[in-house]
Amino acid sequence: MAIQVTATALPEVKIIEPKVFGDARGFFLESFNAREFADKVQANVEFVQDNHSRSGKGVLRGLHYQIQHPQGKLVRVVEGAVFDVAVDIRRSSPNFGKWEGIVLSAENHKQLWIPPGFAHGFVVLSEAAQFLYKTTDYWYPEFERSIAWNDPTVGIEWPIDFEPLLASKDAAGKRLADADVFE
Structure with missing residues (x-):
């Protein structure tokens, strides 16, 4: 796989x-290799579900997590x-409530590993985006939770100058102070 972590x-x-191998025909990359992932990311996980979404510009999905059956x-x-964006929602963590954000694109081929215990979300910056992700547990809608994308105590600096388009469940997201979180 030849990944840099x-x-x-x-x-x-x-x-x-x-590692991306490109020439006049296009490119090739190995998007996942369990052995190298375990070695370099130091996360020995089993992925059980692959998801694929397509969204238009301005759509914001998240910040999602499952309070039971947490997903990496x-x-x-x-x-x-x-x-x-990933937000640490483990109360016992020294980074509780802190976030990390990165631009992922078809051009930069970057991936992000978000382990269980973190809320996750993204906003589409281009005209459209196709987003793929592997999960370490199945989706259980009864355990799904959402933290408000604009919670001022988390303070995510979204690189947008517009009001994002939200699903009703995301518009109803709770502030971190009122949300179910991990111990």
Whole structure:
């Protein structure tokens, strides 16, 4: 796979950059290799579900998590660009309430590893974006929670100058102080 892994300000959240082989025909990259992921990300996980979404410019999805059956997520973009965010929602963590954000795009091929215990969301920066992610547990709608994307105590600096388009469940997201979180 030949990946480069970079730690973020949240040590458990990792930026993964696969080696891209390109020529006049296009490019090739290995998007996931369990052995190298375990070795370099130091996360021995089993992915059980792959998800794919497509959204238009200005759509903001998140900040999602499951309070039971928490999911680790390996995320990437195959069309367009998004600003992707992880928020530490483990009360016992020294980084509780802190966030990390990165632009993921079809051009930069970067991926983000978001382990269980973090809320996740993204906003679409391009005209459209296709977002793919692997999860370490299945989706259980009864355990899904959402933190408000604009919670001032979290203070995410979204790189947008417009009001994002939200699903009703995201518009009803709770502030971190009122949300179910991990101990």
